[in-house]
Amino acid sequence: SAQSAAAKSMEIHTMSMEGNVMRMREVARIDIAAGQKVAMEPGKGYHLMLMGLKAPLKAGDKVPVTLTFEKAGKVETTLEVKDSQTANQKQGGHQH
Numbered sequence: 001s002a003q004s005a006a007a008k009s010m011e012i013h014t015m016s017m018e019g020n021v022m023r024m025r026e027v028a029r030i031d032i033a034a035g036q037k038v039a040m041e042p043g044k045g046y047h048l049m050l051m052g053l054k055a056p057l058k059a060g061d062k063v064p065v066t067l068t069f070e071k072a073g074k075v076e077t078t079l080e081v082k083d084s085q086t087a088n089q090k091q092g093g094h095q096h
Contacts, residue, residue: 001029001068008052010065014045024049029070048079059083 002010011026030046032038040046048065050057057063061081068074 002048002065003068004050004063004065006054006057006063007050008054009050011049011051013047013049015043015047032069042082057081 004010013024014027015024030038059081063079065077065079066074
């Protein structure tokens with residue numbers, strides 16, 4: 001799971017294209033084998049969705065996040081907010 005003091009809740013989502021329609025769905029968990037990685041990148045597969053932001057976010061802000069793993073427990077990290085133009089370039093021009 002994931003949580004952040006910057007939002008009321010945080011969900012793990014998966015993204016897929018169905019024809020010309022982008023679908024985002026919450027997932028309860030991601031299975032990660034020992035030694036493997038899961039990348040969370042704009043427009044590709046999994047991402048974290050902050051719900052009910054406590055304040056607007058702007059490029060350069062640092063967002064504290066707690067990731068909870070079944071076996072490894074809680075891991076504290078910080079994510080940097082990117083501007084939509086930078087994220088848009090990484091995802092091939094798609095905007096949402």
